[in-house]
Amino acid sequence: xxxxxxxxxxxxxxxxxxxxxxxxxxxxxLCERAERLRLWDRTAERADRRLAALGLTGRAEARxxxxxxxxxxxxxxxxxxxxxxxxxxxxLLRLAxxxxxxxxxxxxxxxxxxxxxxxxxxAGLVVLTEAGxxxxxxxxxxxxxxxxxxxEVGDRAASxxxxxxxxxxxxxxxxxxxxxxxxxxxxxxALRSPAHHIDGGRRSTVRHPWQATRTVVLGGEPFxxxxxxxxxxxxxxxxxxxxxxxxxxxxxxxxNTGWRAAWxxxxxxxxxxxxxxxxxLAKELADRYPTTEADRDRVVxxxxxxxxxxxxxxxWQGSQLLDLTGDExxxxxxxxxxxxxxxGVTRILDGALPAGLNRAAEDPDEAARWxxxxxxxxxxxxxxxxxxxxxxxxx
Numbered sequence: 547x548x549x550x551x552x553x554x555x556x557x558x559x560x561x562x563x564x565x566x567x568x569x570x571x572x573x574x575x576l577c578e579r580a581e582r583l584r585l586w587d588r589t590a591e592r593a594d595r596r597l598a599a600l601g602l603t604g605r606a607e608a609r610x611x612x613x614x615x616x617x618x619x620x621x622x623x624x625x626x627x628x629x630x631x632x633x634x635x636x637x638l639l640r641l642a643x644x645x646x647x648x649x650x651x652x653x654x655x656x657x658x659x660x661x662x663x664x665x666x667x668x669a670g671l672v673v674l675t676e677a678g679x680x681x682x683x684x685x686x687x688x689x690x691x692x693x694x695x696x697x698e699v700g701d702r703a704a705s706x707x708x709x710x711x712x713x714x715x716x717x718x719x720x721x722x723x724x725x726x727x728x729x730x731x732x733x734x735x736a737l738r739s740p741a742h743h744i745d746g747g748r749r750s751t752v753r754h755p756w757q758a759t760r761t762v763v764l765g766g767e768p769f770x771x772x773x774x775x776x777x778x779x780x781x782x783x784x785x786x787x788x789x790x791x792x793x794x795x796x797x798x799x800x801x802n803t804g805w806r807a808a809w810x811x812x813x814x815x816x817x818x819x820x821x822x823x824x825x826x827l828a829k830e831l832a833d834r835y836p837t838t839e840a841d842r843d844r845v846v847x848x849x850x851x852x853x854x855x856x857x858x859x860x861x862w863q864g865s866q867l868l869d870l871t872g873d874e875x876x877x878x879x880x881x882x883x884x885x886x887x888x889x890g891v892t893r894i895l896d897g898a899l900p901a902g903l904n905r906a907a908e909d910p911d912e913a914a915r916w917x918x919x920x921x922x923x924x925x926x927x928x929x930x931x932x933x934x935x936x937x938x939x940x941x
Contacts, residue, residue, distance in 0.1 A: 553646060553670045555895045556623030557581030560616065560647075561606075562638065563629030564596035566727050567652070567678070570876045571923060572884025577605040579892045584619070586611045601875075622646030625894050627887070628653075635659060643671060648894050652678030652887050654775075655905060667902030676905040677890040679882040680712035680847060683920065684797070685906040686886075686913040687849040687866035687927060688784045693910035694931075695851050698862045702789035705854040710847075711762065711771040713800030714879045717842040717871045720835065723805040727837040727879065731828035737816050738824075741773035743796040749778065755799075756813055759806045764848050764867060770805045773798040783905065790853075800846055844871045845878040847927075859936010868927045882925055889919050 559580040561573065564587045576583050583606040587593040593608035609615065620626060626642040628635050628651040635651050636658040642649040643666050655663075655675045663673040676682055688710060716725050726733070741755040752758045752773055759772040777797040786792070815827045837843065847868040853861040872878035890906065893899050907913040917927060 551670045552672065552897055552901050553623050553648070555625065555648065555897060556621060557895065558621065558624045559583050559627060559891060559895075560586060560609075560620060560624060561627045561629065562586040562611065562616070564593055565629060566877065567880055567883040568596065568600075568629055569880030569884035570600040570602070571881045572886075572888035573600060573602060573606070575885065575888040575923075576891060577602055579895060580625075582607065584609050586616065617641060617645070620645040620647050624648070625650060625891055627651065627891060632656070636662065639663075639666075639673065642666075643669060646671070648672040648674075650674040650677060650887060650891050650894065652676070652682060652883055654681055655903065660903065663903035670901050672894050672899045672901055672904060674890045674894065674899065674904045674906075677887045678884075679714075679845065679879070679886070682886045682906050683868060683882060683917075683925070683927075684710050684712055684847055684849060685783075685908070686916050686920075687847070687868075688780070689908060689910050689913040690917065690929075691849055691851040691864050691866060692784050692786055694864055695853055695862050696787060699853050700789075701787040703787075703853045703861070704791050704856045706786075706790045706792050707794040707852045707854070708784075708786070708792065708796070708850070709762075709771075709794065710797045710849045711769075711800040712798075712847040713769070713771075713845070715800070715802050715844050715846065717844040719802040719804070721808060722835050723802040723808045725835050725837045725841055725843070726832055727843070727877070729828065730831040731825060734812065734816060734824055734828050736774065737813070738819070739775065741775060741777070741798070743773045743777040743798075744781075744792050744794060745796070747791065747793050754813070754817070756806060756809070761803070762800075762848070764846065765869065768803045769846065770801045770803055771798050772801075783908070785908075793854075800848070842872050843877050843879055844869070845882045847882075855934075855936045857936065860932065860934055861936075862931075862934065864929065864931045866927045866929050868925065870925060885923055885925055886916065886920060889916060 585593045585606045586609045590608040590610045624647040628638045632653040639649045639662045666673045741752045755772045773796045850865040852863045855861045870878040907916045
C-alpha cells in the first residue's frame with residue numbers, strides 16, 4: 547500500500563488507561579465525535595468507575611484489558627490511544643499496525659516508536675505522538691512563534707533566544723512547593739538525567755538540572771525554572787532557520803518560587819545515586835505531599851522567542867502563555883493533557899493527518915487550528931508581541 551493513501555478511520559476509538567490525565571474534557575469530546583468509544587482498564591469495573599467519576603456513564607463502553615482482549619477487538623481503521631506509561635507504547639503501536647489501526651499518545655517519540663511509525667507510514671496508518679501538554683501544546687506555541695518571527699526577520703538573525711518552560715504546580719503553594727498526583731519516583735528519576743541545551747551560543751550539558759535553576763517573571767509573578775531532557779533535537783523539529791544564530795535554546799521545567807530551597811533533602815538523596823534510598827524517599831514523599839480532593843492544581847506554560855539587534859535592542863520578541871487552574875470538575879493537568887490528545891484523535895477520524903509520524907501539529911497553520919480549538923474549549927493561550935527597540939527604531 548502506498549504511504550500516500552490513508553486507511554479510512556472506522557470511527558471506533560480504543561482509549562487505554564484511566565489515570566488522572568484521562569480528563570473529562572478529552573474523553574467527553576471523543577464521546578461526542580467517535581462512533582464508538584471503548585475505555586480499557588485492568589477490569590471493566592475500574593473503567594466504569596472512571597466513567598462515573600468523569601460524569602460520562604453510559605457514553606463509552608468499559609472493557610477489561612485481559613490478555614488477548616484488545617487484539618480481538620481492534621479492527622482496521624480503529625484508533626488505539628495509549629494513556630499507559632511510555633514503556634508500554636511500542637507494544638501497543640505494534641499491535642495497532644498489525645491490526646491496521648491508527649495510534650495516538652502524549653509521550654515523547656522514542657526510537658522504537660519512530661521505527662514502527664515508518665512501518666505505519668507504508669501501511670497508510672497515522673501515528674500521533676507528543677500530543678498532550680508538554681510535549682504537545684508547547685509544540686503548537688513554538689511552531690507558531692518561530693513562523694511569526696521568521697516572517698518578520700527572515701532566515702538570518704545574529705542573536706536569537708528561545709525558551710520553553712512548563713510546570714504542573716499547586717495552585718496554593720505548600721511548604722514543599724509541590725504535590726504529587728502520580729508516583730514521585732518518576733519525578734526523582736528525571737532529576738538524575740543530565741539536561742542538554744544551548745547557552746551562550748554553545749551546546750551545554752548540566753549534569754544535575756536543578757543546579758541551573760533561575761528565576762523568570764511571567765505576568766508579574768516570579769517562578770523558578772531549570773532545563774530538562776535534551777532540548778537540542780527541537781531546534782530542527784521547530785524548523786528554526788539554519789541562518790539564525792542561537793544564543794539560547796532551552797526547554798525546561800517550571801516550579802513555584804522557593805522550590806529549590808524546599809527540595810534540598812531530595813537533591814541530597816539524588817546525589818547519592820543510591821537506588822534504595824531514592825525509592826524510599828519517593829515513597830515517603832507520596833505519603834507526605836499527595837494531591838487530595840480538596841487541592842487545586844495549576845498549569846503554567848510559557849514559550850518566548852526574542853531576536854536581538856547586533857547593535858543593541860530587540861528586533862522581534864513574541865511570547866505565548868498558558869496559565870490554567872483546575873476546579874472541582876477537572877484538574878488543569880487532566881484538561882491540558884487529554885483535550886489536545888482527543889482533538890488530535892478527531893483529526894485522525896477526519897482523515898486530516900498524513901500517514902506516518904505526527905508530533906502534535908508541526909505545520910504552523912495546523913498548529914493555529916489546534917490552538918483555536920483549545921481556546922474554544924477552555925485552554926486559552928495569551929500571545930504577546932512587543933515593539934522593536936534600539937538604534938534605528940522610531941520612538
